[in-house]
Amino acid sequence: MVITSTRARELAEAVPDPELPILGIGELGIVRDVEAxxxxxxxxxxxxxxxxxxxxxxxxxxxxxxxxxxxxxxxxQRRLSPPWSTDWITADxxxxxxxxxxxxxxxxxPGPVLISLADLSMSxxxxxxxxxHCGSSRTEQVSAFGSTACKEHxxxxxxxxxxxxxxxxxxxxxxxxxxxx
Amino acid sequence: MIAPLVNQYGxxxxxxxxxxxxxxxxxxxxxxxxxxxxxxxxEWYALAPRLEDDIALLNIALDYVGHARVxxxxxxxxxxxxxDEDDLAFLRVxxxxxxxxxxxxxxxxxxxxxxRLALVSVWHVALYDACQESADPDLAAFAAKAAVECRFHVExxxxxxxxxxxxxxxxxxxxQAGIDVVWPFAGELFVPDALVxxxxxxxxxxxPRALEQRWRSVLEPRxxxxxxxxxxxWMRTTPGRDGLHLEPFxxxxxxMQHLHRAYPGASW
Numbered sequence: 090m091v092i093t094s095t096r097a098r099e100l101a102e103a104v105p106d107p108e109l110p111i112l113g114i115g116e117l118g119i120v121r122d123v124e125a126x127x128x129x130x131x132x133x134x135x136x137x138x139x140x141x142x143x144x145x146x147x148x149x150x151x152x153x154x155x156x157x158x159x160x161x162x163x164x165x166q167r168r169l170s171p172p173w174s175t176d177w178i179t180a181d182x183x184x185x186x187x188x189x190x191x192x193x194x195x196x197x198x199p200g201p202v203l204i205s206l207a208d209l210s211m212s213x214x215x216x217x218x219x220x221x222h223c224g225s226s227r228t229e230q231v232s233a234f235g236s237t238a239c240k241e242h243x244x245x246x247x248x249x250x251x252x253x254x255x256x257x258x259x260x261x262x263x264x265x266x267x268x269x270x
Numbered sequence: 271m272i273a274p275l276v277n278q279y280g281x282x283x284x285x286x287x288x289x290x291x292x293x294x295x296x297x298x299x300x301x302x303x304x305x306x307x308x309x310x311x312x313e314w315y316a317l318a319p320r321l322e323d324d325i326a327l328l329n330i331a332l333d334y335v336g337h338a339r340v341x342x343x344x345x346x347x348x349x350x351x352x353x354d355e356d357d358l359a360f361l362r363v364x365x366x367x368x369x370x371x372x373x374x375x376x377x378x379x380x381x382x383x384x385x386r387l388a389l390v391s392v393w394h395v396a397l398y399d400a401c402q403e404s405a406d407p408d409l410a411a412f413a414a415k416a417a418v419e420c421r422f423h424v425e426x427x428x429x430x431x432x433x434x435x436x437x438x439x440x441x442x443x444x445x446q447a448g449i450d451v452v453w454p455f456a457g458e459l460f461v462p463d464a465l466v467x468x469x470x471x472x473x474x475x476x477x478p479r480a481l482e483q484r485w486r487s488v489l490e491p492r493x494x495x496x497x498x499x500x501x502x503x504w505m506r507t508t509p510g511r512d513g514l515h516l517e518p519f520x521x522x523x524x525x526m527q528h529l530h531r532a533y534p535g536a537s538w
Contacts, residue, residue, distance in 0.1 A: 139415055140329075140336030169340070170411030232322045233422050234329040238336075242322070258418055 090159035097130045098123040100158045107146045108237055111185050118177025128161040135173045138238040174260040192218035197259035218254045220245035294348035296469055301341030302369035308334030309526050333419050340412050360530035365513040372455035374519045381444030384430045386452040391423035393459050396484040400476035435496035450501050457505030
């Protein structure tokens with residue numbers, strides 16, 4: 090059966106994130122490219138957090154969705170460059186996260202990120218997340234590590250509820266051509 | 271089959287290493303560091319002092335294993351002999367592993383674990399930050415993400431370094447004892463050997479001398495601020511990179527590899 094690139098893209102982007110099923114992988118910015126050639130489809134994805142074990146499930150789910158949509162041969166390729174950033178998560182997706190009780194990722198510092206080691210008070214968060222339960226900005230981080238690779242653990246000092254926050258991953262510098270320093 | 275080199279200890283260098291292209295060897299070093307660090311840190315599972323630290327340490331271990339997966343996959347592709355990440359992780363023998371000895375040191379107590387994490391995580395950020403400009407686009411792309419992920423490791427390690435150093439007399443003793451054990455091994459990370467200097471010249475890898483400078487500029491003032499001291503001993507050879515490992519490496523490797531080796535070709 091023939092499948093168009095457009096339809097294949099729709100199907101791929103609609104695949105729910107295994108950990109956050111309210112979101113499709115499309116709105117997380119994971120799907121980079123989809124090309125259909127008759128009944129053969131190639132999908133290019135970018136991995137999110139390096140240790141994230143959900144990527145395997147995502148690849149499997151993409152394959153199943155496309156087979157169900159009529160594709161006979163499905164090939165998934167991982168593209169590392171440019172690296173995925175939480176900045177790629179759409180505004181709609183951020184709102185869905187908030188309604189689900191997870192604080193969306195803080196905006197990351199603009200421009201290329203020189204990883205500062207000397208000044209650790211320069212946090213990777215340009216501002217803390219707002220509490221997804223009560224909206225207060227009086228929040229404090231319990232741990233930079235949470236239940237999954239993508240989450241941090243915070244608590245609200247206003248309503249006293251704990252909540253998960255998506256860990257910010259800035260866009261980083263573009264892959265260089267000049268060679269290492 | 272290429273005959274193994276004989277190194278200055280009279281033993282053989284990691285068999286087959288000289289047959290690998292330079293970049294593949296370098297990626298293998300970084301990948302083995304990550305893999306072995308991930309294996310070591312995961313030994314804290316269910317044993318950490320608090321639930322939040324169990325989660326933190328295991329998340330850091332997961333980051334390391336994730337980094338190892340990418341680096342070993344890239345090393346296998348660069349080698350071009352059809353070996354994938356699993357072949358490299360589970361089917362090589364001890365002498366073929368080229369991780370630094372710092373990575374394979376046993377965790378020791380929590381103080382030693384934090385001491386080693388502080389040293390390794392600062393090196394990782396300096397290393398991966400510089401590798402973002404590698405002439406190899408895959409290494410550069412991977413490094414862009416790994417540098418940020420390792421920055422979270424630095425924050426965690428430094429916050430515990432401070433709490434232990436400025437906690438009680440006992441906690442300060444434990445973290446200082448940890449520094450005394452791990453610090454000398456850090457020297458291996460920065461030894462400028464022919465492989466790294468060659469890759470520096472071709473723009474693929476950063477200069478280890480510059481990395482050492484950046485590493486010291488962060489850690490030495492931090493230790494001084496916390497009232498901790500670094501020992502004078504400093505490794506200037508590369509035993510780990512030559513496939514020579516400490517005695518505890520053997521049982522750790524067996525634990526890591528035995529399941530995969532017991533069921534060849536098995537899959538979930």
